Amino acid sequence: MPPTKPPTLRQQRLGSELRKLRERAGLTTIQAAALLGVNQSRISNIEAGRYAVGPDRVHAIARNYSCADTALIGALVDMTGGRTRGWWEEYREQLPTGMLDLAELEHHATAIRVAQALHIPGLLQTSRHARALFGDAVPPRLPHEIEHLLSYRIKRQSVLHRHAPLPYTALIHEAALHMRVGGPAVAAEQLNHLVEMSEHDNVTILVIPFGKGAFPGSGQGIDYAHGRVVQLDAVQLDTEHGSEFIDAAAQLERYATVLDRLERLALTATESRDLIRRTAAAQT
The missing domain is CATH 1.10.260.40 (lambda repressor-like DNA-binding domains)
Structure with a gap:
């Protein structure tokens, strides 16, 4: 059965x-x-x-x-063996299925590239930053719902700190660095956390500066998860109604090209780290 x-x-x-x-x-x-x-x-x-x-x-x-x-x-x-009994299963009755699927996708990925225009990627968010975001949701969330979301997000970040940490590249537009989510103190803490994370060997943070003008995929969050073979790559898109997952070969090629172009537009890792430091200093 x-x-x-x-x-x-x-x-x-x-x-x-x-x-x-x-x-x-x-x-x-x-x-x-x-x-x-x-x-x-x-x-x-x-x-x-x-x-x-x-x-x-x-x-x-x-x-x-x-x-x-x-x-x-x-x-x-x-990929065989039925449902993976990962940590995300404890949230199955509390959070949307798409969020659990994203955690499972990240857990099994061999590398991830993300692009965000107005937000700090979830795997790089501090607890206070994430809590402020969840508190501003429409419709408003109840306190216990916010706690479920917060603990889920923090547990997702374990892929960056495990024994074999996930190679992770985040393309972030400079606009996201200036969004004072939670107020100046929380914003400065978040930016300093980005600097700290950018110094990890498995994490690369690249900032697309304002001066680059228009860029492909602007306004849409993209998570590209690399599979063990290219045929098993997958893309997760953030939408107002939840996560959308894509695995059609033509679409995967398209989003890989978008991310490649964004990397060419971005500052180097060192230049990005310096810009984040300057922006953090301006928050205080």
């Missing part, structure tokens, strides 16, 4: 990639089911992420679909 809980983004992505393999092999779900020795509904449930598959089944499916890409097969095997 398929699991009663809805599939996570990672389970859905595994099913989607297996569907792509089947389609590239020119097989129908009926033909694929016959090769695997199951009924058609099993194939449909696997491709929808509703039915967990193990490593042996992924290898069998790859053989049936004549897939010889060992790197991709290995990455798909790593």
Whole structure:
């Protein structure tokens, strides 16, 4: 029986990639089911992420679909095993599913690049900065909701400090440095935290200065998560109605190009750190 809980983004992505393999092999779900020795509904449930598959089944499916890409097969095997019991599961009844999917995506990524025009990226926010943001939400949030969101955001940041820290590049427009979220003291604390984080070996912070004018993707937050293989990359976009996740190859290429262009517009890491320091000093 398929699991009663809805599939996570990672389970859905595994099913989607297996569907792509089947389609590239020119097989129908009926033909694929016959090769695997199951009924058609099993194939449909696997491709929808509703039915967990193990490593042996992924290898069998790859053989049936004549897939010889060992790197991709290995990455798909790593995605098996059903719902990941990560720390984010404790928030499943408290926060939107998209937020939990984002935490799972970050946990399994091999590297992340983000771009923000008016906000400090979540993985780089201080507690006081984040609390001020959550307190200004529309509609207003209850105190316990703010505490859930705050603890969730702080736990997300563990990917930058774990034993094998996540390589992380943040492209931040200078405008975000001047947003006095929470007041001057909180803003100065946040900027000093950016300086401190920029000195970590795995964190690169690049500032796009006002003088560069218009730039691609302005006004939209972009999180590009690199998978174990390029086929498993994913993009998360911030919208007013929640997170939007993208994994179509053409769209991934588009957002990767946008981020590449933003990096060319940005100051160097050293120049960015100096600008952040000067902006922090001006807040006090």
